[in-house]
Amino acid sequence: MSSKFLSRLGATWLATAVMSTAAAGFAAEPLRVGATYITSGTDPAKGSNGWALTSHGVGENLFTVDRDGKLVPELADKAERNDDLTWTITLQPGRAFSDGSPVTAKALAAGFDNTFANNKAALATGGKLSFAAVDDLTLKVTTEKPVPYIQALFAEWPLVAYTPAANGEALFTGPYSIAAFKTDASITLAPNAHFAGADSRSPVEFRKFGDAQSMTLALESGELDLAFGLPSEVVSRLKTNPDLTIKSFPVGYQYLAFLNTTRPLLADVKLRQALDLAFDRTELAAAINGGEPATGAYAAYFPFAGKNARVTDLDKAAALLEEAGWTKGSNGTREKDGKPLRLLAITYPQRPDLVTMLPVVKAQLARVGVELDTQVVESIQQVASAGDFDIALWAQHTAPSGDPAFFLNSMLRTGASLNYAKYASPEFDAILDRFASEGEPDARVSIALDAQDKLFEDVPASFLVSPVWYVGVSKRLENYQPWGSDYHVLRADIGEAK
Numbered sequence: 001m002s003s004k005f006l007s008r009l010g011a012t013w014l015a016t017a018v019m020s021t022a023a024a025g026f027a028a029e030p031l032r033v034g035a036t037y038i039t040s041g042t043d044p045a046k047g048s049n050g051w052a053l054t055s056h057g058v059g060e061n062l063f064t065v066d067r068d069g070k071l072v073p074e075l076a077d078k079a080e081r082n083d084d085l086t087w088t089i090t091l092q093p094g095r096a097f098s099d100g101s102p103v104t105a106k107a108l109a110a111g112f113d114n115t116f117a118n119n120k121a122a123l124a125t126g127g128k129l130s131f132a133a134v135d136d137l138t139l140k141v142t143t144e145k146p147v148p149y150i151q152a153l154f155a156e157w158p159l160v161a162y163t164p165a166a167n168g169e170a171l172f173t174g175p176y177s178i179a180a181f182k183t184d185a186s187i188t189l190a191p192n193a194h195f196a197g198a199d200s201r202s203p204v205e206f207r208k209f210g211d212a213q214s215m216t217l218a219l220e221s222g223e224l225d226l227a228f229g230l231p232s233e234v235v236s237r238l239k240t241n242p243d244l245t246i247k248s249f250p251v252g253y254q255y256l257a258f259l260n261t262t263r264p265l266l267a268d269v270k271l272r273q274a275l276d277l278a279f280d281r282t283e284l285a286a287a288i289n290g291g292e293p294a295t296g297a298y299a300a301y302f303p304f305a306g307k308n309a310r311v312t313d314l315d316k317a318a319a320l321l322e323e324a325g326w327t328k329g330s331n332g333t334r335e336k337d338g339k340p341l342r343l344l345a346i347t348y349p350q351r352p353d354l355v356t357m358l359p360v361v362k363a364q365l366a367r368v369g370v371e372l373d374t375q376v377v378e379s380i381q382q383v384a385s386a387g388d389f390d391i392a393l394w395a396q397h398t399a400p401s402g403d404p405a406f407f408l409n410s411m412l413r414t415g416a417s418l419n420y421a422k423y424a425s426p427e428f429d430a431i432l433d434r435f436a437s438e439g440e441p442d443a444r445v446s447i448a449l450d451a452q453d454k455l456f457e458d459v460p461a462s463f464l465v466s467p468v469w470y471v472g473v474s475k476r477l478e479n480y481q482p483w484g485s486d487y488h489v490l491r492a493d494i495g496e497a498k
Helices: 003-023 049-055 105-118 212-220 232-238 269-278 281-287 314-323 352-366 380-386 405-411 426-437 441-458
Strands: 031-035 063-065 071-073 076-081 086-091 130-135 138-142 176-182 186-191 204-208 226-228 244-250 253-259 334-336 342-347 371-376 391-397 461-466 468-474
Touching (some): 031 212, 086 105, 105 130, 105 138, 232 244, 253 269, 253 352, 281 461, 352 371, 352 391, 352 461, 405 426
Parallel strands (some): 031 204, 031 226, 342 371, 342 391
Antiparallel strands (some): 130 138, 176 186, 186 204, 226 468, 253 461
16 A cells, blocks of 8 residues: 555544544554564465465454354355356345445355466366456356365465445455555554454554564563564573463474475485485474474374374485485595585574574484585565575474465465476366366365375475464454464454553
8 A cells, every 4th residue: 555545544544443442441652563474565466475474363254264164154144156167155134345335146246256367276176266356245256277175275375354445445344444554564453344343452553573583572571462473482581471472382383494406406206205314304393482383284283194203314314425426525524526515495584483404404314414505584585586595494384274275276286376396297287177077075185195195205385393383372362262373363352451
């Protein structure tokens, strides 16, 4: 949004929010929230903004995953399949955008059309979708390829619900409205007056911190009511502070390593397999003081998670490196044709656990004679998209809609827009194709397990840790309950103390 437009609207929105919260007996000052990430902008069709805006409490989806992990309606009421490629979605009555205009099928169709025209990640499950309003509360959806479970598609993070406004911006339906936005720094939120319970919600000042340590210091000094994503090493200290409550929760994220299959050295599958065997997942979980060694692409509580621990075997790793022609030199580093086995690993500060893991990974690979240069980069998606890395330590929610297909289709299918490993396998793609015609949950579990077996064989990614995250709150938000990973940090039921 333009800064002038936001400034004018922001003053009005915040004044209204302060008056309404004060009238309800709530503190007039905003809730102060900190995290190591923030939306990159207010355009919901750009990059991962759809996810971030939902996380900030601004946007909603037609369907969502609730605190119990169940896929449930949000803006929609139900979805009914007409034939292989068409669905009818009935919207909930009485919902409104933040300007008070009604949520209609026509309004939402305009937003979805914009997203599918501008965000390739939206194409991952059903290809390009088209939309037609049958009446105000009935939306006809036509998919490019069969989607047996469209509720899960509309819970995917690119498909935030919105409508383009006359001024070229977007209108959303969540419990908060954007009052001001400062790129890469902060977002000011006011209670959405047209969302139920607005008078019991305070405005929010959401700040981005460059690193988790500075966010921790801000929490300790009383500058924050909520610090989301605390580094594990500070938790024991913070628990001694009587003014703070520290909460932990398991998340659907996986910490993984993308291996760039197009780099000259990592094009060799034997080298990728050796790296996978050299990772000690138990040691990595211990380093971040939380979580469990990954068994595959999904957290263990999903039915489609891998069933067996990923093996660490240094002897087998060494044998594979020997087979690939990498022999140990006098200094312990492996060499081929007089050149050392030297790789570049990158990660990003917005996920502090990954920064903690990076030197541990370096030490682990050194045990099998692999030298590792390491970099922490701010714009990880830009660097990863350019392919300027061998190994990228990454945090990814691999089942945000409660279904296994989206992650595999969007990040590992040949040619997918988020396929940072540049993995290309017709056999793997053929496994994924089975998702399009199979709606039975047990059968989808079987497809996901087959897909993971192929990934274990080809190793475009190594799955490392299923993490636990930590959140710190002041007494003002001591009733706050974290759930939904970081997809729902700010919610209608934020738990503000009266």
